[in-house]
C-alpha cells in the first residue's frame with residue numbers, strides 16, 4: 285500500500301457551478317478571462333481530457349488526452365531513434381540505499397518522495413520508494429555496463445510514469461502527483477559529445493511545442509539557482525501563459541557533467557588505456573505539455589486542438605431539415621469521411637440521431653476539433669460542404685470536387701494561425717526593463733520580463749525575497765540563447781552591478 289501523507293483531502297473535488305448555459309447543457313460556466321483557474325478545470329473535464337480521481341493530485345487521462353500524448357510520442361520517439369537512443373524500462377521501485385546515495389540532489393526533493401511501507405497487513409522490512417525520476421535507479425547499472433570506450437556512448441530512454449508527492453496546489457497536467465514522461469539518460473566519453481546532444485534534444489522539445497502544439501517557446505539556459513542541482517548546467521524551453529502572467533518550464537535538457545559518474549563510479553578505459561569518467565546528460569518532457577496547450581489555445585467554447593495533435597481533425601455533421609433527403613445527407617457525410625480518411629486526414633462523422641446539429645456543434649467545439657464540416661440539403665444539392673474553423677469561426681463552402689486539397693490547406697492554416705496568435709499574445713506580454721522600478725511595474729502587469737543581469741546567485745535570491753507575496757515570487761526563467769545586444773556599461777536591473785547577460789524573469793508555475 286502506498287503511504288499517503290496527511291494532506292490527502294476530501295474525495296471527489298466538489299465544484300460549485302453557475303447556471304449551465306441554455307438548452308444545450310454544454311456551455312462552460314466560467315470564462316477564460318474572468319476565472320482562469322475554474323475555466324481550466326472545467327475545460328479539461330468537459331473537453332473529455334481528464335476525470336478527477338479520489339486521490340488529490342491524481343487524474344484519469346482519457347483517450348482524448350492520451351491520443352495527443354501519443355502523437356507527440358510518435359514524433360519524439362522516431363527522432364531519438366535516429367540519434368541512436370534505445371528504449372528500455374527500469375523498475376518503478378527504488379531501494380532506500382540507492383535513493384540516498386546521491387545525497388545532494390535528493391536532499392531538497394526528499395519530502396516529495398512517496399514510499400511503499402506495507403504489503404497487506406504487514407510492514408515491509410525495508411520501505412521502498414517510488415521513482416520520482418530514475419537517476420539513482422539506472423546509474424548503478426550504467427556503472428556495470430560501461431567498461432571500455434567501445435561501450436560508449438550509452439543512450440537510453442524510457443517512457444514511464446513517475447510520482448512526486450507535491451504539496452502545492454495540484455493542477456491537471458501542470459502539477460500532478462503522478463505523471464507520464466520520457467526520461468533520457470545518456471553517457472559519453474567526451475564533454476563535447478554531451479554538449480552537442482543537450483542542444484539536439486532541446487531542439488526536439490522546441491519542435492514539439494512550436495510545430496505540434498503551436499506554442500512559441502524560448503530556448504535558454506537556467507540560472508545556477510534554478511538549474512538541476514545534481515547537474516552541471518540545465519537548458520530548457522520556456523512557455524508563457526498570458527492569462528496568469530506566468531512562465532512555465534516546458535521541458536529540460538541537462539548536462540550532468542561528471543557528478544553522477546563520480547558518485548556511481550561510472551568509469552571506462554579510454555583509447556589510451558587510462559581510466560576515465562563518463563560525461564552524462566538527462567532530459568525529459570512530460571504530460572505537462574498538454575496542460576500548456578490547453579491553457580494557451582483554449583477559449584470560452586472549450587478546448588482548441590492544433591490539427592497536428594488532434595485525434596479527430598475533421599468532424600462531419602449532417603444537418604437535415606424536416607423534409608430533406610436525410611438519407612442522402614447521411615450518405616454524403618459517410619462518403620466525405622471516407623474521402624478524407626483515404627487522404628490521411630483524421631475525420632469522423634457524428635451520425636447520432638438523438639442530438640440536434642446545434643448540440644453537436646457545441647459538443648465538438650468543447651472537444652476542440654479543428655475543423656467542422658456541415659452537410660445540409662443545400663450543400664447536397666450543390667455538391668458542396670460547409671467548413672467551419674474552430675480557431676476563428678470562419679465559414680467556407682467547399683466544392684466536394686476539391687474537398688481533400690481544401691481541407692488539407694485549411695488544417696495547415698489553422699495550425700499556423702494558432703501559432704501566430706499565440707506568439708502575438710506572448711510577445712505582447714514581453715517587457716524589456718532596465719531598472720528595478722520598471723521591473724516591479726512590469727511584474728504587476730503580469731509580464732514576462734527581459735532584463736540585464738549580473739548573473740549572481742545572491743542577486744537572484746534577493747529578487748525572490750523582494751518580490752515575495754500572495755502571487756508568488758519572481759524568479760529567473762532562463763537566459764535566452766538568442767541574446768540581444770548588451771551595450772557596454774549596462775547595469776544589472778536588480779543590483780546595479782555591471783550586467784553580464786539578458787535574462788527572462790517572471791512569476792512561474
Ligand code: 87F
Pocket residue numbers: 389390393394396397416417418419448467468512536538566567568
Ligand atoms: C523529486 C523527488 C526526488 C526533480 C524530484 O529533469 C528527486 C527529484 O531529482 C529530482 N524532482 N528532480 C530532478 C529531475 C532531474 C532530471 N531527471 C531526469 C530531469 C530530466 C529527467
